[in-house]
Amino acid sequence: MSPSALPSSTRPNIVFVMSDDHAAHAISAYGSRVNSTPHMDRLAEEGARLDAMYCTNSICTPSRASILTGTYSHINGAATLYTEFDHRVPTVSEALQSAGYATALFGKWHLGHSPSALPRGFDSWRILPGQGEYWDPRFLTPDGEEQYEGYVTDLLTDMALEWIDEERAQRPSAPFCLMLHHKAPHRPWIPHPRHAERYPVGSIPEPETLLEDLSTRSKAVQGARMSIADDLTRTDVKEDMPAELRAEDRREDRARWNYQRYLRDYLQTVQAVDDSVGRVLDHLEQLGIAEDTLVVYTSDQGFFLGDHGLFDKRLMYDESLQMPMLVRWPAEVPAGSRVTSMLRNVDVAATLLDVAGIDPEQAMPDQQGRSFRPLLRGEEIEGWPRAVYYRYWEHDDPEHHAPAHYGIRTEEFAYIDYYGAGLGAPGASDRIFEREHELYDLRTDPGELHNVAGDPAYAAIREDLAAQLAQMQAEVGDHPYTGPGSWHPDWNHDAASARDADAETRPTGD
Ligand SMILES: [Ca+2]
Known part of the structure; x- marks a missing residue:
């Protein structure tokens, strides 16, 4: 039976929420010591927490290309921010759209804006140019540019929920795949004022390795400019550092001062993303479709939150390598379950297609991933790899x-x-x-x-x-x-x- 002939109950809706640079250790369901994310936690309580999901290249554009195409960077071309995504490599959205899914993308794209680089396989899309803005963002749409007033995380959620409503009104029997790609919590970490009281300076627990000097690590890592003490800018921390902290012998104090301001803003921007997840879940429930909708929350990679004295990502250490991934699908995924097998971002496309009843090998011949759908059900997959390759x-x-x-x-x-x-x-x-x-x-x-x-x-x-x-x-x-x-x-x-x-x-x- 072809996928389009399957009854809709076997083709669940897919809501794929991906944020930007959100480390798993800033989600309370993953044991965060620094913040509380009740709505993301709900995904874990009512679904599965994936404990070993890894990106294959820890930076925005490459990870997004790998997720969309199920391919490593050397296949899809988006190996760095400066090399180009090969827009001829098939994407999961094209495969879902071809199979009869209603598809939409709202938010960060970061895979180019030239005419041939715009999103493919989406019935509706509205993307942020480049990194996008936190406030009053411009969007690129199939009909040109649009300017919005408001906070980007909330605006994207509004667009997503409105699209679901419109889609349900127009094509109530078609399953949908919605990709909601938040800008937050990407640098420069500008929060919404409603969270201004959260996580005040001085209150945020420091990681044990905040003052690590990297001296046992490679000189290559020591040369990276990702240090909490010395490489965060005034734009990042949003106030002038007291002059005395700039002294050579005050490096530890500088790290602590920067860390509190960096984490405050980072965690506040995360809070709006958590609000967004809550709104999405509530909306699906109000529509009566929560039971048969697969909801994924993830981030394009992890992030250093002062760990090893660092911020940012890129390096192959777990804080950066691990992607959070929470999956709620009551029809199939047991509540409160844990998936400990090692997974990769290139496995996501095959898994989404499998969930939709589509053969990944046929729909996306170049893709390199394996569906982990059985693992989500709590089953074992014989021969599943026990290592991941990173570059x-x-x-x-x-x-x-x-x-x-x-x-x-x-x-x-x-x-x-x-x-x-x-x-x-x-x-x-x-x-x-x-x-x-x-x-x-x-x-x-x-x-x-x-x-x-x-x-x-x-x-x-x-x-x-x-x-x-x-x-x-x-x-x-x-x-x-x-x-x-x-x-x-x-x-x-x-x-x-x-x-x-x-x-x-x-x-x-x-
Ligand atoms: Ca990112």
Whole structure:
């Protein structure tokens, strides 16, 4: 039976809510020590909490491209903020739309604005240009630009709920897929005034590693400009730092001062996203469709919340690597369940298609993910991978200076290969580092604090992990770095060209 012939009850609605840079450890259902997110917690209580969902490249544009296409960065082209998403790679929205789903996208897109780069596979869409604005945002729509008054998180929620209502009125029998992509809590963390009293300065617990000096880590990581003490700006913290804190010997005080202001604003912007999740759930209930609607809450990657003295993402440490993911679907997902298997953002598209009764291999031939739908039901999947491959491609970001690297995260170890491409420490003129490695034994060191890459006791383990890394890299069609000039992804031109005999040139970016 073709998907469109299935009764609608076997094709649930999908509401995919994705925020930007929301770390799992800022969700109380994940045990947050710093904030409370009652509506997200409700998703966990009434559905499943996924405890090991990892992005394959911890930065906005690449993770979004991987989620939409089910492919790694070297396949879809969006390896960095500066390389272009190959808009010929099929997306999950196109597959759902083709199968009869009503589809819509509201919010952050970040995959280009040129005509060929605009959203595909959506009946209705309204996207923020670039990162978008927190207040009175402009939107790009199929009919041109629109300006709205108000707070972006609330406006996006209004648009989403209105669209559901319109869709239900016009096509009551068609299942829908709504993608609600919040800007928040992305930098520069501008909250709504209704949350101004939450999480006041001085009240927010510090992570144990806020004052970590990174001295046991690679020089590549030490050269990144993502330090709470020294790299947050006045725009980030929104007031002038007292002059005395700028003294060389006041670094710890500076870190604490910046941390409280950074987290206050970050957590307040999260609070509006939590409000949004609550409104969505209430609305689905009022419409009587909550039982058979799959609601996902996730973020494009994690974020450092002062952990290791850092903010931002990019690095392959768990705070950045892990994506929160909560899934509520009462018709199939047991309430209060936990999924501990290792999952990847490239598995999301296949899972959504599976839920919709669509064969991912047919609908999206290039996609590389596996559906984890059975895991959501509490079943086991024989042979499910117990490791994930990661690659952060970007090494030339003039602001963050994060090094390019690849690695694997298994259930027991994290092994990272900083393969040498980087801008270096501030002031460094050459673009190439020495090659460095980090290895963390998660069995005894879940916080990834003790780099044992150079410890002879771990030599055999390291060798085995390096072999696993090479194997996984090859399995997904990626290649090792081979030196200067080769950093640019080895795009999978063949698959794209086969679909496009005219060899259309790549769309230019923003
Ligand atoms: Ca992001």
